[in-house]
Amino acid sequence: MKIVFLVFCLFGWMAPVQASIEAYQFESAEMEADYNQLVNELRCLVCQNQNLAGSDADLARDLRRETYDMLNEGKSQQQVIDFMVERYGDFVLYRPQFKSTTYLLWLGPFLLLLCVLVLLVRRLLTAAKPEVDAEAVARAKQILDSKESNQ
Amino acid sequence: MNRFILPLLGFILMVGLLGYGLRLDPKLVPSVLIDKKAPAFSLAMLEQPSRQLATGDMIGQVWILNVWASWCVSCRAEHEVITALANRNLVTVVGLNYKDEPADAERWLQQFGNPYATSVIDRDGRVGIDWGVYGVPETFVIGADGMIKYKHIGPVTHESLEQKIMPVLEELLG
Numbered sequence: 001m002k003i004v005f006l007v008f009c010l011f012g013w014m015a016p017v018q019a020s021i022e023a024y025q026f027e028s029a030e031m032e033a034d035y036n037q038l039v040n041e042l043r044c045l046v047c048q049n050q051n052l053a054g055s056d057a058d059l060a061r062d063l064r065r066e067t068y069d070m071l072n073e074g075k076s077q078q079q080v081i082d083f084m085v086e087r088y089g090d091f092v093l094y095r096p097q098f099k100s101t102t103y104l105l106w107l108g109p110f111l112l113l114l115c116v117l118v119l120l121v122r123r124l125l126t127a128a129k130p131e132v133d134a135e136a137v138a139r140a141k142q143i144l145d146s147k148e149s150n151q
Numbered sequence: 152m153n154r155f156i157l158p159l160l161g162f163i164l165m166v167g168l169l170g171y172g173l174r175l176d177p178k179l180v181p182s183v184l185i186d187k188k189a190p191a192f193s194l195a196m197l198e199q200p201s202r203q204l205a206t207g208d209m210i211g212q213v214w215i216l217n218v219w220a221s222w223c224v225s226c227r228a229e230h231e232v233i234t235a236l237a238n239r240n241l242v243t244v245v246g247l248n249y250k251d252e253p254a255d256a257e258r259w260l261q262q263f264g265n266p267y268a269t270s271v272i273d274r275d276g277r278v279g280i281d282w283g284v285y286g287v288p289e290t291f292v293i294g295a296d297g298m299i300k301y302k303h304i305g306p307v308t309h310e311s312l313e314q315k316i317m318p319v320l321e322e323l324l325g
C-alpha cells in the first residue's frame with residue numbers, strides 16, 4: 001500500500017501541473033514549444049514558488065500574454081528572457097544565467113563534491129595502511145611460531 | 152578533542168548562515184531599475200481621461216510614482232502616509248492606478264481623499280510590467296534627470312517614509 005502511495009506521489013511530481021487557461025493560437029509548433037518552455041522556466045513574482053505556467057495570479061497571466069505577444073511578433077526566446085530580466089531581475093529565472101555573481105551557485109555543488117572526494121580519498125588511504133605496533137607483531141609471530149613447533 | 156573542533160565550526164557556520172537567511176524577506180525582489188532611466192509611459196489621467204501625462208513631462212523635477220488600486224487593501228493602509236508625504240509639498244506625487252476600474256478608483260479617492268497631483272490609468276498593467284511592478288502598492292522615487300533612485304515595495308509606513316524615502320528625497324532636493 002505504501003509503495004502504491006509512493007509511486008502515486010512520484011507521478012504527481014513528474015507531471016507539471018498546467019494552470020494556464022488561455023487558449024493561445026500558435027502559428028507554428030516551434031513557437032508553441034518556445035512558449036511552453038518559457039512559461040515553464042520563468043518564475044511567477046507573486047506566488048514565488050510557481051512558474052508562469054503553473055500560476056493563476058493576475059500578473060502571471062499578464063506575463064504569459066506578454067510572452068505570447070513577443071513570440072508572435074517574431075521575437076526570440078532570448079529576447080523574451082532579456083525583457084523579463086530587464087524588468088524583474090534574475091529573480092524571474094528558474095535557471096539562473098552563468099555569470100560572475102552566480103559562479104558559486106553553479107559551481108558550488110561540484111566544489112563541495114570535490115572536497116568530499118578529497119577527504120574520502122585521504123581517509124581511505126590512511127585506512128589502507130593501518131598503524132601497527134611492531135612489538136605486537138613480533139609477539140604474535142612468536143606465538144604462532146611456537147604453536148607450529150608444538151604440532 | 153581536536154576531531155570535534157572542525158564539525159563544531161561547521162555547525163556554527165551553518166547556524167549563522169541559516170540564522171541570517173531567516174532574517175531575509177524572501178518576498179523582496181531587489182529592483183533592477185535603481186539608477187536606470189524610468190521606463191517611459193504616456194497615460195490618460197484619471198481625473199481627465201482626455202489629457203495624458205508622460206514621463207517626459209516630469210523631467211526636471213523630483214517626483215514620486217505611487218502604484219495603487221482600489222482593490223488593494225495595503226494601499227488603504229499606506230494612504231495616510233502618502234497623504235502626509237504629499238502634504239509636505241516637497242515633490243509631486245503621481246499615482247499609477249494599476250489594473251483598476253476607473254469608476255472604482257474615483258470612488259476610492261473620494262472616500263479616502265486624493266493625495267495625488269494626478270493619477271494615471273494603467274488599465275491592463277502593461278506600464279506596471281515595464282516598471283517591474285509585482286505587488287501593489289509600490290513607490291518609486293524619480294530624480295530630476297529621469298532616473299529611478301529608490302523603490303519601495305509594499306505599503307509605506309511612517310517609519311519607512313522617514314528612514315528610507317526622506318533621506319533619498321533630501322539628497323535629491325539638495
